[in-house]
Amino acid sequence: MTKKLIIIGGEGNGGVVAACIEDINRIHKKSVYEIIGFLNDYHANKICNYPVVGKTETAKEWAKEGYLLSFAIHPIGHGSLRVKLFDHLEIPDESLATIVHPTAFIASNATLEPGVFVMANCYIGPQTQLAKSVFVMANCVVGHNDYIGPFCHLSAGSVVSSYITIGKASDICLSASILEKVSIGDYCVIGAKSLLTKSTGNSEMYIGIPAKLHRRIEEKEYTLQEK
Ligand SMILES: CC(C)(COP(=O)(O)OP(=O)(O)OC[C@H]1O[C@@H](n2cnc3c(N)ncnc32)[C@H](O)[C@@H]1OP(=O)(O)O)[C@@H](O)C(=O)NCCC(=O)NCCS
Incomplete structure (x- = not known):
């Protein structure tokens, strides 16, 4: 069954996740994942041709609906911020895509x-x-x-x-x-x-x-x- 994925972040690390997913689907010749879109607090339009479907704070709502999430906000040198942002989102482990x-x-x-x-x-x-x-x-x-x-x-x-x-x-x-x-x-x-x-x-x-x-x-x- 195709897994529905939401990427939290922007075109940097988030774009790399999207490119990886596209290649996974290409190699497997089927839609292993469907990228629903991005969660981003600063951009409202498209990121890497995918829609921005909400702000980061909506992550737990998407998780409740059964979507998988990839937390792709990894600014170099801001590790503490990264952890605080993630904790604030309250995403259960089972909703994180590996x-x-x-x-x-x-x-x-x-x-x-x-x-x-x-x-x-x-x-x-x-x-x-x-x-x-x-x-x-x-x-x-x-x-x-x-x-x-x-x-x-x-x-x-x-x-x-x-x-x-x-x-x-x-x-x-x-x-x-x-x-x-x-x-x-x-x-x-x-x-x-x-x-x-x-x-x-x-x-x-x-x-x-x-x-x-x-x-x-x-x-x-x-x-x-x-x-
Ligand atoms: C270490 C790093 C984070 C910069 O730290 P910073 O404290 O902001 O350093 P600055 O840019 O102010 O540079 C300070 C000095 O260190 C030097 N310097 C910076 N990074 C260096 C590195 N990796 N190796 C050697 N010297 C380095 C600079 O040339 C500068 O020297 P100068 O004072 O003689 O001009 C950065 O250089 C780095 O390595 N970034 C990695 C980027 C990366 O991996 N991106 C991945 C994207 S997925």
């Missing part, structure tokens, strides 16, 4: 929690857990025995080695690499192309090779404004 592109390899004993999104050409290793609503964009490698905390975002081409723990809503940016047995705290950012060789605290931004503490991410930065 979406995996058919070209991704997921080990049979890896665990994907509700709301996880894995884009094309990714590798998710054995005994690794992707917690709720983790987004793994194209061409990422996540090794074995990792725990990637809820709402983390792995940008395209990032490489997470093995025995890694990442806390809540942290961002591994484009092509960053994380060496094995490292822990990353909550709400951290590992900058693009960086090589993280040691553990971080919470709310820290690391950049460079090897990555060094660039700055702390302050709570006052956590406001989301439409551009």
Whole structure:
């Protein structure tokens, strides 16, 4: 049966989810998902050619009606805001779509929690857990025995080695690499192309090779404004 999907967000991450769904339907030669539209607080017209069907606060009503939802609001460096926005929406786990592109390899004993999104050409290793609503964009490698905390975002081409723990809503940016047995705290950012060789605290931004503490991410930065 075709699953009816609503994407919460905009043309950035939300558009990637939509493109993934279109490709899933193309590869399976059937409508595995039907994209009903987007929920967005700032745009009222179309996003990626799909209608905006309401504001984000209507998410729980759609969930009650049996629609699946993908929470695609993942602004880089605003992990705390991401979690607050999600909690405010009160979406039950069973209404979160877990979406995996058919070209991704997921080990049979890896665990994907509700709301996880894995884009094309990714590798998710054995005994690794992707917690709720983790987004793994194209061409990422996540090794074995990792725990990637809820709402983390792995940008395209990032490489997470093995025995890694990442806390809540942290961002591994484009092509960053994380060496094995490292822990990353909550709400951290590992900058693009960086090589993280040691553990971080919470709310820290690391950049460079090897990555060094660039700055702390302050709570006052956590406001989301439409551009
Ligand atoms: C780390 C990051 C978030 C920027 O942090 P920031 O504190 O706002 O940094 P700024 O842009 O103010 O740059 C500060 C300095 O760090 C340098 N810098 C920024 N990012 C860097 C990186 N990834 N590696 C090395 N140096 C970097 C800048 O060149 C600048 O140097 P300067 O002071 O000599 O001019 C950003 O650079 C980054 O990596 N973004 C990732 C984007 C991404 O993955 N997008 C994915 C879309 S799905």
